[in-house]
Amino acid sequence: MGQHLLSIDDLTNDEIEKIIHRAKYYEQYHPFIRPQFQNRFVANLFLEPSTRTRFSFEIAEKRLGAEVLQFQQSVSSIIKGESLLDTLRTLESQGVEAAVIRISEEGLLRKLSEKVSLKIINAGEGRIEHPTQALLDLYTIRKYFHTVKGLRIVIIGDISHSRVAHSNAALLKRLGAQLIFSGPDALMDDSLEGTILPIDEAIQNADVVMMLRIQFERQKMNYISSKESYRAEFGFTRERLKYLQPHAIILHPAPVNRGLEMDDEVVDHPQSKIFEQIHNGVWVRMAVIERALEGNLRWESLSNKEMYGIGISGFREIS
The missing domain is CATH 3.40.50.1370 (Aspartate/ornithine carbamoyltransferase)
Structure with missing residues (x-):
């Protein structure tokens, strides 16, 4: 059955x-x-x-x-x-x-x-x-790492409103990953267990960088003063690529708000596996x-x- x-x-x-x-x-x-x-x-x-x-x-x-x-x-x-x-x-x-x-x-x-x-x-x-997004993210991660256990997986962005973040956090924590969160204080979720770091430090410590889409349609309040300020403070900009470890991979559930959550150079970077996620x-x-x-x-x-x-x-x- x-x-x-x-x-x-x-x-x-x-x-x-x-x-x-x-x-x-x-x-x-x-x-x-x-x-x-x-x-x-x-x-x-x-x-x-x-x-x-x-x-x-x-x-x-x-x-x-x-x-x-x-x-x-x-x-x-x-x-x-x-x-x-x-x-x-x-x-x-x-x-x-x-x-x-x-x-x-x-x-x-x-x-x-x-x-x-x-x-x-x-x-x-x-x-x-x-759940199926979390499973395909796990599938993608498993292609590049022998095990999820012990991996430092950074989730960045609108965590509070993201079903992707909640399902991934439940799955990856259970499998032994170390979860790190980064983003605006107003968009954090206290129910998720993990370490909170500034974005530069989070990227520098990451084996996997999981960016999230800003969930404008789910927000009852406007938590972002401007797109320009969000990009500067919490976006994965081209300048932040210098913090990315050579072995790390970049994920995003898509669609990507280019120039807000991620710059073009990050979306199209060789370590970005966004379109591979979609394929998987x-x-x-x-x-x-x-x-x-x-x-x-x-x-x-x-x-x-x-x-x-x-x-x-x-x-x-x-x-």
Whole structure:
């Protein structure tokens, strides 16, 4: 039976490893994968604007052979007053087995998951959860470092309003990373455990620099006096590249506000892995969709070759 993915905290370490390994298999073997979910239906309900996450899920679903339904709120019965619960019940009544949902309300997806049989995948919920982003960030980090344990991972920017920061902090801390935060005092979050440093010192101490987008749409107050002052005080400017360690990598969930959070020279720097993150999102989301439609029991029945790519020419297990 398939499983929901609502929060990073719902995943065991073993489940996280299986998702990472399965994603690696899909990345290496995707040209030869036979579509396994033909005549299986998945609906994408993005009730907030999205480009990268929405396209990433759609490409992942189609690579797996699933039939994809793109839900458009503007032409749906939601504008007539239909509840999201009734919308999901309608979809499952018509044969939809999984729903990928992005939504601004916090805590609603878990309540919905208790009332429907189709499996819900959280594609971003308010400011608290974005589990697949955290998983693809982990996948990207694991490509460059043997282990997450002991890594100094710096998260910089609008931490308070960022679901990316909250999901990553939960995942990376659990795996043994040292978390460092930097940004305006008003945009910190006391619920997240870690060290707070000025940005120059934070970058200088980082193995991974994770920049965040300013969440203007979630801020009830204007915490930034001007874009120019924010860039000077808290942006990863070209001048701050001198603090970046040669082995460190730069991440950002995108879209990047160039010239605000990061200068062009930083976004396009050889140590920037932003577009690689986007690339990796497809493979991670293929694994998550497979889990939603089939569950972990299917993975337990796979051979090492099918699960990890072991024994396939040119393949190696992710470290």
